[in-house]
Amino acid sequence: MTGxxxxxxxxxxxxxxxxxxxxxxxxxxxxxxxxRVGPGAAPDPGTRVIDADGLIALPGMVDLHTHLREPGREDAETVETGSRAAALGGFTAVHAMANSSPVADTAGVVEQVYSLGERAGWVEVRPVGAVTVGLAGERMAELGAMAESRARVRVFSDDGICVSDPVLMRRALEYVKAFDGVIAQHAQEPRLTEGAQMNEGEVSAVLGLTGWPAVAEESIIARDVLLAQHVNSRLHVCHVSTAGSVEILRWAKARGISVTAEVTPHHLLLTDDLVRSYNPVYKVNPPLRTADDVQALREALADGTIDAVGTDHAPHPSEHKECEWAQAAMGMTGLETALSVVQHAMVETGLLDWEGFARVTSTRPAEIGRLAHQGRPLAEGEPANLILVDPAARWTVDPHRMATMGRNSPFAGLQLPGRVSATFYRGHPTVLDGALNTPLTPAAKETAWTG
Amino acid sequence: MKHLLSTHDLALHDALRLLDTAEEMAAVGEREIKKLPALRGRTVVNLFYEDSTRTRISFEAAAKRLSADVINFAAKGSSVSKGESLKDTAQTLEAMSADAVVIRHPASGAPARLAASGWIDAAVLNAGDGTHEHPTQALLDAFTLRRHWAKVAGTGSPGSDLTGMRVLIVGDILHSRVARSNVWLLKTLGAEVTLVGPPTLLPVGVDTWPCTVRYNLDEALADRPDAVMMLRLQAERMNAAFFPSTREYSRRWGFDDARLAALDTLGLGDTVIMHPGPMNRGLEISAAAADSVRSTVLAQVRNGVSVRMAALYLLLAGGTHDHPAAPTVRENPALSPTKEPAV
Amino acid sequence: MTVPAPHAGAAPRVVLAEADIDRALTRIAHEILEANKGASDLVLLGIPRRGYPLAQRLARRIGAVDPSVDPRAITGQLDVTLYRDDLQRNPTRPPRATQLPPTGIDEKVVVLVDDVLYSGRTIRAALDALADLGRPRIVRLAVLVDRGHRELPIRADHVGKNLPTSSAERVRVHLEEIDTAGGRPVNEVVIEGGA
Known part of the structure; x- marks a missing residue:
């Protein structure tokens, strides 16, 4: 960061x-x-004054888990639309997952995504590299080339698909040590989840939907923390969703294993009871779990067992959700609701204060992703990646008024607290007065934002 | 009642209304002129995404006896990639002014989706969805059981329920929409339901169901059930490692000649044997059991038409303005306080 | 239809008391026998709900006159719900039982019995229902009250009482087989509402 x-x-x-x-x-x-930070600063001529009375300043949020869909699925989202959504949601950096088409498994693709992010200029877009070629789970992708590319990839993941082969997982964990990388595992034992549609339990039994047992996630996490311990590598667990996973992570951290974990906003709030509607907006991978799981996840995020919030923002075109449950795509949008949902689930419940909020949404994810200039303190000389939040605001979620192309928000119609008033990305306001301003880059000149 | 999607949410009052109406429809089925004008001018669409000639012709006969116009729509291969989406099909039927859609679908919840989506205004009748529910099958089973129970008690069937009746449901509960619909409905009607099957074919979460679960059929029979409902074993389960072999399944969970004889030994003269059909003779039920005087298989088929007439009549005959009580499906109850864990 | 409810407008007034109903039914029973020249081939079909107890009462009176008649063997119930022409205008009503006497109705003299004759639409539905059940030789109609306002070319053969009414009024028949007031069975015909 030159700053x-x-x-x-x-x-x-x-x-x-x-x-x-x-x-x-x-x-x-x-x-x-x-x-400068301090009371009563007098503005120089030409300095724009922003009245932040009643607003909280926080470090810009960092998402470890975003699906921007480009290249390949530009009908679902593009780097441009996704990073606009990110800026509006209070993010100054996002990690773009590798399951694009082509898969981000080469230096060429990650550099393309990185460049698209730079050109868009709304947030820092950090590509995630695929662990295996084509996400096929067969042989390692060129992780080193991606790490050394202009995109400086540090997070590698086959997200959407579990690296289930234990030998391959072991090798990947070992290999990324060479450039301080981390494997972000999508923990889902494939045989235990064949045809799985929702959390396996009381609700799936009634609905006749194929169950997705908690053990399919927990058994992989258990295996992976032991592998990480054995090879002394860094492991990150994507979207933890069960109370049992929390217990394993707690055990692993107590033993000093270098494991970090994230939880999605929706897993902090929603339960599988919602599936009773058969509305595929609630279909997601990993699936919505029970109220006991939600409770365990909240507590784990509060006590640090789970390090970070990752949105798993997964926009889909409407036809992939306007259908039968079994045929619907998995995933929910999340960038523009994450702050509000976390405020609702964690801050307003007293589980986290705003310092804690900054830890789980900014500091820790930046550390995990090795983003030196993100998630920094709000102090003199630090990069100006920060947001202003009105915690007293209340708003009703309307997916049709979002910047993301995805309309698949499970929070539609809900009234949520907290609103991003401004987002500063490298000192530039990408969002002002709760609306998109201008992007950072020269591309600003060609912007014609009319939303 | 605007739709008939499941028995899970069917109140006792509505269940009895359906069964009592079915009694009157059954009387029509015994007359020389088996036709009623009640649904004249109404259009019923049979939208079948799965082959099921039995269920389709039963609904077709029911609709025709009520003078409705019937359109059969076989829509196999429904995925977005393979053909027309459910949404587009629904909107097509809406444009054709369908008053009711009888839907059979391999995906659990497809009828509920159709009913709640706003794609179509018609009444939706679930004719079997995936491994979820098959409410009219459960209603015809309950109808059959109720007539039997009333006969045993020497009373009349209309208005009565199944209080005290002990019903075994035997076989692949995990994948059975018939079992699910029956568990809820029979419980609502006051019966004591026991599920019997291999542990691999009982769903995780079955312990929360309002019934007893057993693994041993002989022990369950020794508990003197009043009815034994055998479920069909689907061919695709036979090779999926749910049990070692069909021979072992048949020995442990099939209703064979020895178990038929055991009913006599136990002095269970009034115990009936049910099967939703089609039967795998020699697998889940022996030929002797299927053809015995205890078998209600054909009565079930006959009663199916009456029950479906009742369902169509009650959903369709009244004016469309009379559904203020139809539940408005709140699509997004996520933040309701009861759903939220206390912190 | 159980307890006479207070109604806007004029207070309910009793137009036929229990003794009046008894007298009217006795007279109708005799008229039926006279018109039929005896009790042979007679079948009385009550239209639910209150037509059925009226049919039973008439049959008992006929049995009293002609002891060779078993009142129960000539009485039945004919539900017309499924034949109504106003199904789509009202909330769905479950049908009631139709029960014919063991003799059936083919070649019989069927007397339809109802409590109030008004628009005639119920009787129209009853005639349709009857046609699907068999082929009577003659069909007649007996009603306790004819209140006028016919909408179809239908008239009753036997009428207990002609009651001129306004269409704003409601005629309620209460019979002890079905109705109670304050826990007591009642037999009366009242008019409610109107100007």
């Missing part, structure tokens, strides 16, 4: 914001950095 991107005018003076919910401060942002 010296040009900023229009003479910067921004954010007046009266509460960093991490603490005492009110003024923050002066200039040349991509937080130039």
């Amino acid at each position: 010296a991107e040009p900023t229009p005018g003479n910067g921004y003076l954010i007046r009266g914001a509460s960093p991490l919910g603490g005492p009110r401060q003024d923050l002066l942002i200039r040349d991509g950095l937080i130039a």
